[in-house]
Amino acid sequence: MPVKRLIAVMGITLALAACGPRPQVGYPLAKDVQAMVERKPAPTEDILTDPNTSARYNASIEAWGDRISSAAGIVCRNLAAQGMPGINCKK
Helix, strand or coil, X not given: CHXXXXXHHHHHHHHHHHCCCCCCCXXXXXXXXXXXXXXXXXXXXXXXXXXXXXXXXXXXXXXXHHHHHHHHHHHHHHHHHCCCCCCCCCC
């Protein structure tokens, strides 16, 4: 009889363990959150007169936008992995 009791106790313990809280994925990386709020590069007056300066400024704007988009995608996928309802992360 003690063996049956032990098996019953083990079965109940396993069933209760399966009902535990869902593991959390965790916060997104701080660098990704900080990249999402990075300031846009400020233009200078030189971009109006110097084509090279204008080209460098345009490239910096493109890179800034790419960093923000990438970071936002990472944060979005992190929140989706945690089960946030109504979120659709496009790749």
